[in-house]
Amino acid sequence: MPDMKLKLKIWRQKNAKTKGSFVSYDLDNVSPDMSFLEMLDALNKRLVEAGKEPVAFDHDCREGICGSCGMYINGYPHGPVPGLTTCHLAMRYFNDGDSITIEPWRAKAFPVIKDLIVDRSAFDRIQVAGGFISVTAGAAAEANAILVSKVKSDEAFDSAICIGCGACVASCKNASAMLFVSAKISQFALLPQGKVEAKARVRAMIREMDKQGFGNCSNTGACEAQCPKQIKLTNIARLNREYYKAY
Amino acid sequence: MNKILFSAVSKKFVMALAGLFLLLFLPVHLGINLMLLKDDPQPFNSAAHFMATFPLVKVVEILLFLTILIHVVYGITLQIQNWLSRPVRYEVSNRSETSAFSKFMIWTGGSVLIFLIIHFFNFYFIKLGLVEGDPENFYSIAWQLFTFPGYVILYWVCFILLGFHLFHALQSAFQTLGLKNDFWTPVIRGLALIYAIVLPLGFAVIPLVIWLFK
Amino acid sequence: MITLNAKIPEGPLEEKWTRYKSTTKLVNPANKKKLDIIIIGTGLSGAGSAAALGELGYNVKVFCYQDSPRRAHSVAAQGGINAAKNYKHDGDSVFRLFYDMIKGGDFRAREANVYRIAEVSNQVIDHYTALGVPFAREYGGTLDTRSFGGVQVSRTFYAKGQTGQQCLLGAYSSLNRQINAGTVTMFPRRDMLDIVVIDGRARGIIVRNLLTGEIERHSAHAVVLASGGYGTIYYLSTLAVNSNASAAWKAYKKGAAFANPSFVQIHPTSIPQLNEFQSKLTLMSESLRNDGRIWVPKNKGDKRPANDIPEEERDYYLERRYPTFGNLVPRDVASRAAKERCDAGYGVGDTGLAVNLDFRDAIKKQGKKVIENKYGNLFEMYQHITGLDPYEEPMRIYPAGHYTMGGLWVDYELMTTLPGLFSIGESNFSDHGANRLGASSLMQAAGDGYFILPNTISNYLSGEIRTPRVPTTGAEFDEAEKNAKERIDKLLSIKGKNTSTTFHRRLGKIMWDYCGMTRNEEGLKKALKLVDELRKDFWSDLMVPGEGADLNQELEKAGRVADFMELAKLMITDALNRKESCGAHFREEYQTPDGEALRNDNEYSYVAAWEYNGDNEPILNKEPLKFEFVELKERSYK
Structure with a gap:
């Protein structure tokens, strides 16, 4: 499968006190073998190298067992494939040219801390x-x-x-x-x-x-x-x- | 004590019990309504009279109104809490594959409540003497109502919505009461489907039959 | 120069621990609540010890970098946890477990410690069972076991492929019970930045609150590191990506000796790297080797799909080389054999850096259903990650950095060479010698935490009952906090062009190439130079955006990578020093004619405990290993 181009729309919020908003990014060269988090790593690398703050998200084991990661992807928590955590969601499940909206968990009991990180x-x-x-x-x-x-x-x-x-x-x-x-x-x-x-x-x-x-x-x-x-x-x-x- | 009565689980428990009680009342009501299909108003009117005057029914009636009140008040409370539990909504609405009926319980329930209020104006308040009319001849009031196409359409819409409400309600009540497992769940689902179709259909055919054949 | 006193109790092997427990000094219950203990890490050892120490009545403060203690990387252990219960009646015993560990560790571990962990292993199973850990069971209701890499008895208790998760959640629940009881206070989302030493004793820590960026001071009568291993030094490893060596490294720089840093286990069955942004190598449980057969094509560069290669053109190299153990040889042996085949040009897949793990025969013999029952979740995980179906074609696997046997040097009481600083679980060096056997890490971490440390720490704390609660206002705290802040400012001020991840990836590549599965003098010396250059680059070309006083994940990473750069040098130095091959440490110069590890017991039967020496070369301290109860033997799995 060739690399993909994606349009990302990601919730950015500096901290719990400030108001957040969606920011759009175009991302090229996404390999279908990447995990969803690795796709975000690629975006973050670009942002950091330009001196900008990367998208903050919780993650740790990256093998689907620690429960750290979690984001609301195109209307699905952990994305559209059942039985997978975000870190295990391969980009293979998306298509070239897809638009992906990424939001933090939304709940009164889970206030947003920063970007996609919730408490x-x-x-x-x-x-x-x-x-x-x-x-x-x-x-x-x-x-x-x-x-x-x-x-x-x-x-x-x-x-x-x-x-x-x-x-x-x-x-x-x-x-x-x-x-x-x-x-x-x-x-x-x-x-x-x-x-x-x-x-x-x-x-x-x-x-x-x-x-x-x-x-x-x-x-x-x-x-x-x-x-x-x-x-x-x-x-x-x-x-x-x-x-x-x-x- | 407060914590027991108003915990997330108890509130649902009360909702479920109240709902199930209301479910028992519906077939009784339907049974009486089916007498409207007879050309002779007598059986229907006597049934209505019996329901209006028999002392035991009076007691049940109070219980019924209390149950409706509890079901409505708890339902609204739960719904408000649920709305408040997610103050910031998602940009993309949830696409999880789930029972659609459960998502609209407050709306289907609300429509049934509105119908119930109209229904009270048409019948129950007459009995109480709050609205003008002959409490001894509900048969002709009902027949008359069914001659208004607007009323019948409203009546049908409300019963379709009631069907939606019942379909989720029955399954949900059993789940809330803790009666769910791999064997019973499909059985309950089947029963809920039958109940949710047969009951509203029973009510809905009455004006249809009257229109077509009477 | 420090002195290494292992404090091994006198007496026969099987009586040492009992004697120790009967004679160690205790702290009376009224005094316990006046004593503060800090614990870093909430894995099996950290959460377990916090719970046990809380139960005893000490005042415990626990720190972890994750948002919740339940996420510590013990959670990811798959295969199981060993214990010498002998439920299968197959000749197991405490001594046999001890012996398997000593032999598996290639005679580079301390007898007394290893025997003790084998001894408490049974208590660990009892305790977890009582805590509600749903281990696999037989139909009669008793606990089931399975046999696991490198041993001939069935002593591994398991909960499907999620034993680590279940044990960790058990430990987390007992930790929660103590938080509820008020004996333990939990501090999540904290990175330990330094240890505070007052009058030669560990008295506190400096942490960064990862949510606010605030630098906090915490004091205690004793500090316990349960901070895990440093396998992420390879960047790509089976560890959680945020696992790090910083706490142990800071302890080293404050006077705790670091033992055998070059002893790193490379796990043979991980999913190979698939893309350049890959951040993690996912493990496929070792239990797969019970039914899967490992092979490569007999012909170099055979690029046919695996299923098209006929039986006679397949080289089941483990079965060929090790007829007795076959596919079940210990991890280090299996990993090296895979590397050997791939280096020789027989590897499979696009990169040639993979071997086949084939279930064809197992499915034929036992039926798909049975295989699905045993490994269904692993197969599914494999398919999701690679897009390939292991029921239809062989899995592709390759070794990956996994577990660090090296760690802080500790004595029999699990105390480091810095008085008052203890180290438990993977963060210490103690029980696995030069190679760890499968399902022994959960056992050791839980044993250390629940059953060993609570007994040994009282010996130290009994001398502390007259020390009042340590204030956090002293000069030592000021100094440590100042240093921590200065380093943060420095990292933020470089404003170069490359991310800390880029540097980490480069460091990992150097370590993997020259200080990984096999090592040689030339390569190690080259690696020293490369790491030095990389470190200079790091401190001049790093980019960390954002501020210190905020949630800043790039800053967190940068601090960890900076420490890895320093640790890398110590690992290489240790690997250079050890001119022998033992366990996971394979020096190409020292091998038998048929390519097996060649130990040198006369010169290297010691623990290399490295002492920090400022900007100068670290000082090597040697703890000689005496084998009184077992005979030193060549470790053969043929």
């Missing part, structure tokens, strides 16, 4: 409130003393693979964090180790979630469609059940 610390606060099993180092029993059915364990794993990127909130028309919270609740609800504190956990996490300014779930399912780890909506149903059980 996702609300997620950490929810986890701090109760996303754990209270076991002290040294207190654990022999691992095989706890038997867990393979089916349940695999199901717990499917919930546990959430990377905390925030695409669920970004895609939800209500900016709700229910999929994120439900993934953690589900992981622990499915395992015997998590049952002891199940009630306190779900209460604490929902209380904290409500404090952070996320919207309410309307069972639309955009979160499930856009989750790069394809975490299922059934987790939210389980979260609801766990919550009712807690009262």
